[in-house]
Amino acid sequence: MIVNGLESLFTPRAVALIGSVREGKLGYELLRQVLAGGYRPVVAVNPKGQGALGVPGSTSIAASGLPIDLAVIASPANTVATILDECGQTGVKAAVIVSSGFGEMGNKAGEEEIKRVAARHGIRIVGPNCAGIINTANRLCPTLETLPPPGHVAIISQSGALAGVLLGWAKRDGLGISKFVSYGNRADVNEVDLLEYLADDPETRVVCVYIETVSDGRAFMAATGRCAAAKPVIVIKAGRGESGQRATLSHTGSLAGSDAVYDAALRQCGAIRVTSAEEMFDLCRALTGLPRLAGRRVAILTNSGGPSILAADRAEALGLDVAEPGPEIQAQLSEFLPAHAALKNPIDLTVEGTEKGYRETLKALFATPVAKPFDAALAINIAPPYLDSMPIARGIIDATRATGKPIVTSFLPEAVTADAVACLRENEVLNFPTPERAVVALANMARLAEHQASPVLFSQNGVSAAPSRSVLPAGPILEPDAMRWLLANGIPTPVFMVAENEDAASGACCRVGFPAVMKVVSPDILHKSEHGGVVVGIKDEAGAREAFRTIRQNAKGARFHGVVVYPQIRNSQEVLIGLSRDPQFGPVVAFGLGGIYTEVLADVGLRIAPVDHAEACAMIRSIRGYRILAGARGQKPVDLHALADVVARISELPFEYPELAELDLNPVFASPAGAVAGDVRIIRGEPWSSRNVA
């Protein structure tokens, strides 16, 4: 249990609003919002001791006579440090700094100064340059954004405006909010502090996070993981375009394009990533308004073809199962539905669909005992102007009460169905503006249920902030040394031998077996194939001698340390396993089929290292080309578990060898008999620790 001192921020005994409260000033707007929210006691502190809107004024915090825990500061940037100092002297414990004019405008020194003053007094700062906070439990609303109804969704946001949109919609649709924090420049309180606080906040049942960057990737994952274990965490990570999608994919380093890394990180810590405010808002409504989904089987009930077919298309595209009802359910339905109703899925009652039709169909869908029951239903009503939608709404409300199942609706057009939609809302049935939005919300609910059923929690077991101090082989690492190092660290390699002359090379080939492969060993030759330093398919002793002479000849002018000889690996599938360092998250492990699959088709699985065996399996299975490994085209499947062992083991290495910056095993030969590294490239860097990640 981490005590991070945010109690005074959210539940202060009294609040001071510091800054001018003249009409038209930010301070005035903030005060008006605080009053509208209903929190008391509040005092306005400014040089003239001016009050406003019925709130008393004071020339200082001390003179106010109130036990001020929280200062809300809206005065000019150059006054903030002095104000914080006064706050500290009078026992203020937290400050929300709405004022701008700090780091975001290049005034880094000013921001450092307020951090120093706050740290000296132990004051926790939200901001500067933020849009304020909300705690609906005590009606505390020092913010410039829309005041939402109280409830159980928390919003923490690096963008005040994005949160403002969500809060506006929350007010419109009655989505209850527990807490809101716009943390602006995050001079002190950041997303990690807030996630840790919200994990234990009993008022909060769903956490929404908008981020553009995180201050510490691994701390963010740990906090998100802890929070996600307790309640759903929904994340928007903005700024995709500049990164992952445009990155060229020619080597492991650039595979770790940062958006793909964020994607992996969010999945690994159990967050649900969404891509728009609308998707986030709809999922919040679903999470607070519906029971959990047990699976992906969704029934679509409708009185019209077109919109329901489009909803089914979208549902299937999102991985929901729009399964045909089994014979038991169809038999049930045919007892009360007219003959022209379609009993498949979508279940189409036609424009003649009635209150009873909707009610009894929904009840039959959930009440009929079947092997694979439906997990949710979407009831669509597209009403022509002459149709009264109220009976349909009533039928759905009754069925929702009777079954207790996740049933959502979409009634259209708005003007024709307004009364019925209001009735649904009063009766706590969730209506979505389009069937597609309902389907997206259900699909996200299903994703979340799967997360919760088998939490894929990021584990840093055995990973300390300072990695252990083993060292890589010294000097430029030649292939035989690198292969020995792999073996010593538990990564299987083929048998190999080093030979410095023709006789030894020929003997080595006999020992490893024909056909054999021979490669040059030279600190000067990086790209061995391109310099004639590799001979494959060596069939006999004569061939071995010829190969040695060729390689020796081609290496003329370079330092020559002999050759390394392997048996040629046949009947295997070449794959790639790589390690690289991400500036936000540190070591990242990559898996792909290598070659064209990786470079041209960008078919790569990524995870923040380390991964365990199960996660390594999931990662291998996640690539599009997995079927090639699983035995497409009549091949035997490769040994997935052996391959996953290599991936998992590789992912641990950066924590044992802190100066390991990049590692490419390319190829790894995967076969039904196991997985062995065929070649390896090691790149050193500055020793890594979670402290020096940007």
Place this chain on the structure above:
Amino acid sequence: MIVNGLESLFTPRAVALIGSVREGKLGYELLRQVLAGGYRPVVAVNPKGQGALGVPGSTSIAASGLPIDLAVIASPANTVATILDECGQTGVKAAVIVSSGFGEMGNKAGEEEIKRVAARHGIRIVGPNCAGIINTANRLCPTLETLPPPGHVAIISQSGALAGVLLGWAKRDGLGISKFVSYGNRADVNEVDLLEYLADDPETRVVCVYIETVSDGRAFMAATGRCAAAKPVIVIKAGRGESGQRATLSHTGSLAGSDAVYDAALRQCGAIRVTSAEEMFDLCRALTGLPRLAGRRVAILTNSGGPSILAADRAEALGLDVAEPGPEIQAQLSEFLPAHAALKNPIDLTVEGTEKGYRETLKALFATPVAKPFDAALAINIAPPYLDSMPIARGIIDATRATGKPIVTSFLPEAVTADAVACLRENEVLNFPTPERAVVALANMARLAEHQASPVLFSQNGVSAAPSRSVLPAGPILEPDAMRWLLANGIPTPVFMVAENEDAASGACCRVGFPAVMKVVSPDILHKSEHGGVVVGIKDEAGAREAFRTIRQNAKGARFHGVVVYPQIRNSQEVLIGLSRDPQFGPVVAFGLGGIYTEVLADVGLRIAPVDHAEACAMIRSIRGYRILAGARGQKPVDLHALADVVARISELPFEYPELAELDLNPVFASPAGAVAGDVRIIRGEPWSSRNVA
């Protein structure tokens, strides 16, 4: 110019509403809508001669004394044939049959009967089981759906409900509609008739089409293509899920999963495919409310970070170019914007963005002379509750007028910006409910501009409804015969020779050159490799003799027609070219890299055959793996034009050989020197013509 007799449907001299007009009946609702629309003269025809809502009644059309061109029929199904007969006798030229109870309920005979009666009298039927029609030009609205304002968007829909949603939104947002037709069971008038009519309709500038199936794939393509050459055609094709995405992709036949074929067909005839009513509606607003986009460069102007970054992410994901403004524009902007404004893209004026800031920025974006000007702008305003958005709206309105450029807005939250949004609407500036929806509309506008700049029109040149009567080689087609047939039809093959004994085989290998490839020729051996019927890498005469004996031995028990010998093709890339028949569209041509790329990665280009050289090039370039052909990994690029020639020529063959059902060229060897067919499989079927496509 096709005269298809729809004039009487849309511009009748007088209308009879046939069926009961008692309150609560469909006829009553229809009459009310017709009156609300304002069309006159109308008469209600029913056995009692009952009028309603001020409209006179009559017991028959003849007795009404009006020149009735259009009958709107809402009487029970079993009365419709008799009514149509009476209609025919009194000179009625068109009928909208709203009544249901025909094919959709299994009453095929009833539907056939009304078709017969209508055909006898030359009456054009819309329906039965339809939601009616609208022509806003003469205020004719016999429909059960919402009545929209007049304008230039036509909607033709296989789903009345889907169109009803669009019409509801059109009324809400003031989108003007020219014509609407719900064609129901399409007993007579279908999507092809309507597309042909709308292509020449001067009131219609944008055509929206919702289809689930088409009655004749090639006629649909021809009509859509003609229409799309004159005005934008936006299509929703519903029912994706059951088909393309789930189809297994193991051979060319199933590659032509019908959704992928529809996708290809729509692209080939110049339609813009969208996937939801919302996307269609937004694009209609953009097309009727904005000038054309000249390209994909979009500027995003904002007063807040988060929502604009998400908009930029979406824009980039959709292929828009959110380019940084050039130095000329940035210099211009810095003259009037404050120092803390971000001049990149998104251009962020911060929450202090003013009327002048928005106006002058938009003007500078479009007025500053630069090499690559912006093609459109999205102006975002996310307003906290205290902010008055009216000045920002005014700034944008001024700039839109001054520049005449495609500028769209997104103002949020709704409650805070309602006045400003109303002001934008009054001044004909398009505001979208979210920045993402604005971006999707702009991306679709850009797609459309590209279609129009280089129309990819489906050509059936040289393709007659009855293909020419050439015949395939008789009997089971052995490889040498198939290869000769390819050669005779202009498809390059390698040199090849047939040999029936060992001496001849050895000689043939010498003639074609070493290394050589030898394959068995036997009507009993389909899968040659699996039966030991192929030897590759034959290096010399001895090898050739050994290969022949091996193949001969392996073919024991099968009829043996000798071997076919080829030179081994090296330094080439294997690709696949296939032909199959789609039940809706007939011959379809497929191109892919073959093997795992096709089977596992489903990376295939499809087109309705035939394609010309340019379209074949586009098709080859469209696959994800194209970079492999274009010279990835230091290879020389293959000869794209030679390959496209083969694809184009293959695509013509089904029209010369009507019984050619499937053709697989797998592999085709593509190299910098050209493209040759390496193997071929021919499957005969029922002779094809566009008449016997389902």
